[in-house]
Amino acid sequence: MGKMTRRDFLKIGFTGAALTGMGGALTSCFSPAPEVPRKMARTAGKPVTIASTCRLCPAGCGILGVVADGRVTKIIGNPRHPNNRGKLCARGHAGLNVLYDPDRLLYPLKRSGARGEGRWTRITWDQALEEISKRLAPLRQQGKTDALWVEQGIGGEQDLLFLHFLKAYGGPAVFGDSSFPNESRALGQSLTWGTEPLVNDAAKARFILNFGANPYENHEHYIPLAQRIIEGRMNNGAKLVTFDVRLSNTAGKSQEWIPVNPGTDGAIALAMAHHILQQGLQDAEFLNKWTNVSPAKLMEHLAPYTPEQAEKTSGVKAAEIRRLALELAQAKPATILTGRGVGGHRNGVLTERCVSLLCAVIGNIDIPGGNCLPRVMDLGEPALKTSFSSSPQAFSVLKEGKKKPEVFLACMANPAYANPGAGEVVQILKDEKRVPFLVVADTHLTETGALADILLPMATYLESWNLETRPAMDLTPFVSIRQPITAPLGKSLAMGDVVLDLGRRLGGDLAKAMAYPNCEEFIDRVSARIGGLAAGGGIQGLKKEGVWIQTGHRPSYRSFEKKGFPTPSGKGEIFSKRL
Ligand code: SF4
Incomplete structure (x- = not known):
């Protein structure tokens, strides 16, 4: 007998029991509705395209659904959507399999x-x-x-x-x-910067340091981010370095993949910060003005977190940590990604804060090619x-x-x-x-x-x-519509x-x-x-295009200079009283 899958188990457990109890009447709960024949006769009906938003992961890509003879036949990317720009992942294209899955629940x-x-x-x-x-x-x-x-x-x-x-x-x-890796990331970033999720401006970066993220396969900003990383590498010569316990798709396509012991990324981030401070390569202006800890105080605090100490914990050679710390500090601008390799451990929140600390030390917050604060539309x-x-x-x-x-x-x-x-x-x-x-x-x-x-x-x-809004990869807020295809x-x-x-x-x-x-x-x-949508085509324009990008908004960086960070102190909180 072949191996039974989780789906087989659920089907047998559900319909088998239903058949026993109800004389088989419930099998139709899983079947396509009678009004949706399995085989559609081809007619001369002209296909219609309807713009909408994918919901199969948090990235929220813009999609176009092609409908012919009352049936959705294809899902493609919406080229007008500013984040995914017409590209979808395989899952997004395969959304039809969710819609027309014969195992769908169709009745209460x-x-x-x-x-x-x-x-x-x-x-x-x-x-x-x-x-x-x-x-x-x-x-x-x-x-x-x-x-x-x-x-x-x-x-x-x-x-x-x-x-x-x-x-x-x-x-x-x-x-x-339960998506605790994302929760750890959200809490770690919120405690430090007062907002989340930070956006990696990877297309403008010259160095992309990746702690345990796998954006070539799955990520909170998945396809939009993967595109920008590739752009940064192709157009900007950015170097991609990945710390990961395994050879993920992203690690395999990085210039350097550095295996680490699980859950030890924080030790590496602190050791890199330690070395950058020791070499005097920190962004002193950012630390002094925009965080609640001075470089001297930080160096004092980081004294025990040496590369040698990190080597014992993480298994990554101290010399490697020093070399990469220098590359990170010197190849401006640099952006730092985090993923499940950071958030998916018991120390996920604090590891995320260690990476935020490293960002503060190199001063890459909300600068071109750095880690930017999210821009979303107020809905x-x-x-x-x-x-x-x-x-x-x-x-x-x-x-x-x-x-x-x-x-x-x-x-x-x-x-x-x-x-x-x-x-x-x-x-x-x-x-x-x-x-x-x-x-x-x-x-x-x-x-x-x-x-x-x-x-x-x-x-x-x-x-x-x-109506949906996602952090804008290009820093101009937008709203996208989800409407029935x-x-x-x-x-x-x-x-x-x-x-x-x-x-x-x-x-x-x-x-x-x-x-x-x-x-x-x-x-x-x-x-x-x-605000502004009525003049920009209104709801009818939104339904037609699938997305509306705020007009008159110029992407600008260092947004914290206007009102500070949305934290209790108005600064990036390397030291947090809320912990
Ligand atoms: S990345 Fe894929 S699954 Fe996620 S929203 Fe985009 S198309 Fe959908």
């Missing part, structure tokens, strides 16, 4: 056996949302809105209408799924309470019994698979005393979905609306549609806050508040 389901047993009943959206609103309404009336826990997976955290609903509901505990995204920093923290609180949700909504999130100690997460989610009501909203059946009380079939990113399959719905309906059911001020006839109308109204 309700658990009919024990939790996790795999027995389901197909229900209507009306039944599903009535059950959910019956749970949410009393929590709100009793002032217990923090008993609604919402875990958001990729893209969910940027769904504007959903965020507005959560804000209007009032104080639910909202947290992201009026509501600020939400963050009771937990992440899913693992929420589950650790649950495990200790310090708090518990009355309703747990996992939206495109799969903690039963993605969290560390996933087996324990499964046991917690199975326990109805600890999680009385579990709703899972997803495009596919996941390990978490298999434990749900109610399963909601979500529209994919190719079937839904949103095709109608949702089966009975799947976008989260925006779900919360519009829930708002109406919950009534009162929540109904008022959700008083939009549909998601498109909401997007139209939000876009009307974006």
Whole structure:
């Protein structure tokens, strides 16, 4: 017998049990909807191209979907998008496989056996949302809105209408799924510079130092960043040096790959800073004026962090560390990348801060070819309470019994698979005393979905609306639109549609806050508040082009000179009181 894959397991576990319990009636929950025939007859219908935004990773590339005979036939890059400039990764091109996957969830389901047993009943959206609103309404009336826990997976955290609903509901505990390398990076950079994620201006760099990132294969800024690195190397002669425990795609294409012991990048960064200071090659003006530690104080602090000490920890020869420190300090400008090799360890936050310290020492913050502060468009995204920093923290609180949700909504999130100690997460989610009501909203059946009380079939990113902004690689803010390239399959719905309906059911001020006839109308109204967009083609232009780049904005560097850094001291905080 061939090896069974995770997908096979889920399918057999789900449909097998469903067949036992329901006489096979639920197999259609996975099949393409009847109105979407598998084989389309070729007709003379002219293909139509619709601009939108990819949501398969945080990079948010601009895409063009080609639709022929009512079916999406191709996804290509949008050349007008300033970050990805018409290029996509293989995953972006393959988005059709998400849309037309025969295993997609297409109908709302309700658990009919024990939790996790795999027995389901197909229900209507009306039944599903009535059950959910019956749970949410009393929590709100009793002032217990923090008993609604919402875990958001990729893209969910940027769904504007959903965020507005959560804000209007009032104080639910909202947290992201388990991507702790990114969280470490975000926290380390925020503590130091007051903002994140910093953007590598690699196209203008002459030296690209990479601590454990793999942008040729995957990264928060993936395709946009990979393009700029290649430009920097081809047009600017930039040298790429990678510290990594393994020969990643990026390491393999670097001029130098230097293997390190896992989790020891911080020791190397400190030793490099030590050597640069010792040689008097630091950017003294930046350190004195824009950080809260003087070069003398820093040298004193870094005294024990010698290259020899780093060699013992990291396995990288002290002479190599000294050589690369000099190259980094002298080949101006230099940008420094970080990735999972930094953030994916217990010391991830502090290692990120060690790399930020090295940036401060060479003074490459917000300069051409350096590490730039992010420029994004203000879309009026509501600020939400963050009771937990992440899913693992929420589950650790649950495990200790310090708090518990009355309703747990996992939206495109799969903690039963993605969290560390996933087996324990499964046991917690199975326990109805600890999680009385579990709703899972997803495009596919996941390990978490298999434990749900109610399963909601979500529209994919190719079937839904949103406005999105990402840190501009070229420092001019932009907004991109996500709009349906095709109608949702089966009975799947976008989260925006779900919360519009829930708002109406919950009534009162929540109904008022959700008083939009549909998601498109909401997007139209939000876009009307974006300064300059009306004169730049308005929402119709945005729908046509897929993206609008702020006009009259000249990319400029050293933005901190106007208002300082958004930290408590207004400076880069090498020493942080918030730690
Ligand atoms: S890099 Fe990310 S956003 Fe861009 S096409 Fe690939 S998956 Fe989509």
